[in-house]
Amino acid sequence: MTTEDNSQLDLSSSFKAYDVRGLVGKTITADSVRAAGAAFVDVLALKGQTVLIGGDMRPSSPEFAQAFADGASRRGADVVMLGLISTDELYFASGVLNAAGVVFTASHNPAEYNGMKMTRAGAVPLSSETGLTEIRDLAQQYLANGIPAASTTGTQGEQDVLQDYSEYLRKLVDLTGSRPLKIVVDAGNGMAGMTTPAVLGEALLPGLPFEIVPLYFELDGTFPNHPANPLEPANLLDLQAAVVAHGADIGLAFDGDADRCFVIDELGAPLSPSAVTALVARREIARAKALGEEQPTVIHNLITSRAVPELIEHDGGRAVRTRVGHSFIKATMAEEGAVFGGEHSAHYYFRDFFNADTGMLAAMHVLAALGEQEGPLSELGREYEPYVSSGEINSQLADVPAAVARVRAAYTTEDVVVDELDGVTFTAKDGTWWFNLRASNTEPFLRLNAEAVDATTMADLRDAILDLVRQ
Known part of the structure; x- marks a missing residue:
C-alpha cells in the first residue's frame, strides 16, 4: 500500500477543505498517514495528551489507523485506539473525553478510496482554515525528511465506545414509549451495520418496540451490493422495494461512515432532508422551550426548503441561514448557541451532540415523531413538504x-x-x-x-x- 517513493507524494492531492480523501496506495498511503499523525500532534500541540483513533470497515482502515497512531505516539501523544467506529462515534468520544481524534473513512466514496476526518478536542471541527493546511504542510516535510522522535514516546491503548455512545443517544431521545414500528434499515455494508443493532436493537441495550429488517448489515468496505451513497436515487431502490415488500412503517438508509441518514416512507417514497430538518427542528425547539429557552435558534443552509425557516419561526424559534458546508454549520452552531442545524445533504447537527452531525440521532427523532402518533409517515411528511x-x-x-x-x-x-x-x-x-x-x-x-x-x-x-x- 505504498507508492514507489513516498517522499515525493504531493499531499495537496488528498488534503481537501474539510478532510483528507484519496486513492489508497496512490494519493494516500501508510507513510503519508504516519506523517499526518505526527503533524497532527505537533500542529495542535498534543504532546502528552490523548489522541483518539478509529476507522470504518474499509480494508485499508486498520493499517492506516495504526500508521497514524505510530506517527502520533512518536511525537509524544498518548494514543487510544477506538477500533471500528462510525464518524459520529468519533465525535461522541471526542466530546465526552475532550480529546482530539481522527476516523479513517472516505464516507460515501467508492471502495478504492480512504481518508481522514479529524477533530479537535470537544468535537471542534478542523478545516483548511483552522489547522488542516498546517498539518498538511508539516506532514509533507515529515514525509520527505522523516519524523523526529519526541523526548518521550507516547503510549498506545484501546477503548470501545459503542455502548457508551448507544446509551448517550438513548438518553437524548426516549423511544421506549413508541408504538410498535417495523423499520427497514439499509446499512450499505457500512458502519450502520454495527451501530443500528447497538442503538435501535438489542445488541447492547434492552429492546425497543421495533422490528428491524436489516439490509446489507455485513461490514464490507468493498461495497458488494451498492455504493454507500444514499444521495444517489439508484442506491435507494433496494430499500424502497424492501419497505413496500415488508409492509414496513419506515425505511432508513445510511452512508458508509453512518453520519448521514435518509428516510423512506411506508409507500417507498423519500422524505426530503428538508422535511427531516423541519421535523427535528420542531422537536428540538419544543424541548428547548420546555427547559426555559425563550427563542431557540436553529441553523439551516440556504439550499433547504423555505418551509424550514417558516416552521422554525411558526414554532417560536429563530432561524439562522448559513452557507453550504459542515464547517460553516458547525461554526455557526457554536456562535449562535443553536439547538439544532440541518442541511439539504442529510447532515444533521445537535447542540447536545457537541454541535456535531449524527445520522443516527436524526433517525431517532423521526422514529419518535412517527411512533407517538398513529398516522403513516407519508401523512406526517406532507406537513413538512408544502413546496x-x-x-x-x-x-x-x-x-x-x-x-x-x-x-x-x-x-x-x-x-x-x-x-x-x-x-x-x-x-x-x-x-x-x-x-x-x-x-x-x-x-x-x-x-x-x-x-x-x-x-x-x-x-x-x-x-x-x-x-x-x-x-
Whole structure:
C-alpha cells in the first residue's frame, strides 16, 4: 500500500477543505498517514495528551489507523485506539473525553478510496482554515525528511465506545414509549451495520418496540451490493422495494461512515432532508422551550426548503441561514448557541451532540415523531413538504461565470430579491419561487437548486434557468 517513493507524494492531492480523501496506495498511503499523525500532534500541540483513533470497515482502515497512531505516539501523544467506529462515534468520544481524534473513512466514496476526518478536542471541527493546511504542510516535510522522535514516546491503548455512545443517544431521545414500528434499515455494508443493532436493537441495550429488517448489515468496505451513497436515487431502490415488500412503517438508509441518514416512507417514497430538518427542528425547539429557552435558534443552509425557516419561526424559534458546508454549520452552531442545524445533504447537527452531525440521532427523532402518533409517515411528511423542489441539478460548463451572468441579466428585476451568501440566490417577492446557482469549488459544474409553490411553476422555472445556463 505504498507508492514507489513516498517522499515525493504531493499531499495537496488528498488534503481537501474539510478532510483528507484519496486513492489508497496512490494519493494516500501508510507513510503519508504516519506523517499526518505526527503533524497532527505537533500542529495542535498534543504532546502528552490523548489522541483518539478509529476507522470504518474499509480494508485499508486498520493499517492506516495504526500508521497514524505510530506517527502520533512518536511525537509524544498518548494514543487510544477506538477500533471500528462510525464518524459520529468519533465525535461522541471526542466530546465526552475532550480529546482530539481522527476516523479513517472516505464516507460515501467508492471502495478504492480512504481518508481522514479529524477533530479537535470537544468535537471542534478542523478545516483548511483552522489547522488542516498546517498539518498538511508539516506532514509533507515529515514525509520527505522523516519524523523526529519526541523526548518521550507516547503510549498506545484501546477503548470501545459503542455502548457508551448507544446509551448517550438513548438518553437524548426516549423511544421506549413508541408504538410498535417495523423499520427497514439499509446499512450499505457500512458502519450502520454495527451501530443500528447497538442503538435501535438489542445488541447492547434492552429492546425497543421495533422490528428491524436489516439490509446489507455485513461490514464490507468493498461495497458488494451498492455504493454507500444514499444521495444517489439508484442506491435507494433496494430499500424502497424492501419497505413496500415488508409492509414496513419506515425505511432508513445510511452512508458508509453512518453520519448521514435518509428516510423512506411506508409507500417507498423519500422524505426530503428538508422535511427531516423541519421535523427535528420542531422537536428540538419544543424541548428547548420546555427547559426555559425563550427563542431557540436553529441553523439551516440556504439550499433547504423555505418551509424550514417558516416552521422554525411558526414554532417560536429563530432561524439562522448559513452557507453550504459542515464547517460553516458547525461554526455557526457554536456562535449562535443553536439547538439544532440541518442541511439539504442529510447532515444533521445537535447542540447536545457537541454541535456535531449524527445520522443516527436524526433517525431517532423521526422514529419518535412517527411512533407517538398513529398516522403513516407519508401523512406526517406532507406537513413538512408544502413546496416542490427541483433537487440539485449539475451543469458541466466551459464558462461558469458567463452562464451566471446570463441568468442575472434575465432575473435581476424589481420583482426579485438577489443575494450572494453562497453563490447567487434569486427569490420572487410574491413568494412563489426561489432558486440558487452555486459554482463547484473543485469541478467545472454549476449547481442549480430551485423551489416553487407547485410542480408546474417549479418545472417552468427550472427549465427556463437551464436553458439560459446551457446556451
